[in-house]
Amino acid sequence: xxxxxxxxxxxxxxxxxxxxxxxxxxxxxxxxxxxxxxxxxxxxxxxxxxxxxxxxxxxxxxxxxxxxxxxxxxxxxxxxxxxxxxxxxxxxxxxxxxxxxxxxxxxxxxxxxxxxxxxxxxxxxxxxxxxxxxxxxxxxxxxxxxxxxxxxxxxxxxxxxxxxxxxxxxxxxxxxxxxxxxxxxxxxxxxxxxxxxxxxxxxxxxxxxxxx
Numbered sequence: 331x332x333x334x335x336x337x338x339x340x341x342x343x344x345x346x347x348x349x350x351x352x353x354x355x356x357x358x359x360x361x362x363x364x365x366x367x368x369x370x371x372x373x374x375x376x377x378x379x380x381x382x383x384x385x386x387x388x389x390x391x392x393x394x395x396x397x398x399x400x401x402x403x404x405x406x407x408x409x410x411x412x413x414x415x416x417x418x419x420x421x422x423x424x425x426x427x428x429x430x431x432x433x434x435x436x437x438x439x440x441x442x443x444x445x446x447x448x449x450x451x452x453x454x455x456x457x458x459x460x461x462x463x464x465x466x467x468x469x470x471x472x473x474x475x476x477x478x479x480x481x482x483x484x485x486x487x488x489x490x491x492x493x494x495x496x497x498x499x500x501x502x503x504x505x506x507x508x509x510x511x512x513x514x515x516x517x518x519x520x521x522x523x524x525x526x527x528x529x530x531x532x533x534x535x536x537x538x539x540x541x542x
Contacts, residue, residue, distance in 0.1 A: 331380055331438065331445040331480065332533045334412075339372035341408045348406045355398055355405055366392055370413040377530055379412035379440055380421040380478045381487050384530040389416025396434055397426055409441070420479040420487055429477040436473040448474070451537040453499050455492030457481045494531040495538045498522065502539060516540060 344362040358366075370392070376385045379393065393414035396404050404410040414422030425432075438445055448471040450458045457480060459471040475481045482488060498519075505515045519539050526535045 331440055331449065331474070331478075332382060333444045333446065334373055334379065334440045336373055336409065336441050339369040342366045342369050345406050345408055350403050350405055353406070355394075358406075363392060366411065367413060370411065374413050375528055377532075378415035378421055380414060381417075381480060382531050382533060383415050383417075383487070383490060385413065385415060387530075390414070391416050391422065393422035395437075395439060412440075417486075419482075419485070422478075424479045425477050429479065432473060432477045436470050437477060438470055438474040445533070450541055451491065451495075451534040453492070453495055453538050455488035455490070455495075455534070456483075491531050491534045494529070495534050498526075498535055498538055 342362070342365045344358075344365050347362075348358060367390075377383065378385060378388065378390075381388075391414055393412045394401075394405065395410050395412055398405045401410070412422070416423070418424065418428070438448060448460055448463065448467065450460055452458060457475060459468055459475075463471065479485070480487060501522075502515060502519070505518055510518065516539075523536055523539060526532050529535065
């Protein structure tokens with residue numbers, strides 16, 4: 331999960347044509363859903379808002395952060411929409427159907443919160459809760475990992491993140507072995523980090539190179 335900036339994209343004008351109480355999400359045309367996805371892509375790239383996996387490889391759906399069933403008034407609210415992968419064992423689908431009960435106030439919203447303040451991505455593919463958080467923020471971090479199933483010990487996502495960072499770890503280890511300082515290594519990998527911004531699991535790559 332990474333920080334997203336909704337100001338980088340435009341509110342899809344088509345959403346104004348739908349009204350809660352008159353329309354349902356199924357009434358949104360395929361053309362209009364395409365317009366919504368285009369704006370979400372401008373904000374997220376082609377990566378899941380939650381796991382950061384490739385939407386081209388993992389499938390995709392327009393995700394309601396607050397469930398339509400429980401918050402019908404937010405069905406067409408632009409601030410409630412993200413682009414999620416289509417996997418059922420994590421992310422949007424798991425939040426809605428597999429996580430059990432949760433309090434929405436406990437979940438980290440990647441547009442309103444900075445996930446970097448809550449999590450550290452590790453080289454083995456796991457995600458740790460940052461030390462030093464308040465009790466409330468620590469609970470939010472743990473609940474977010476649980477509700478979106480982002481850190482199953484031996485899960486699919488852990489393996490994918492581990493594979494994504496493996497080459498960078500090898501390069502960083504060689505740099506350390508060559509005696510480069512941490513500052514030199516950060517400078518050495520500046521271009522790699524810039525290129526990695528658009529890659530799946532970019533936060534894991536960035537943390538592995540900068541949180542060492």
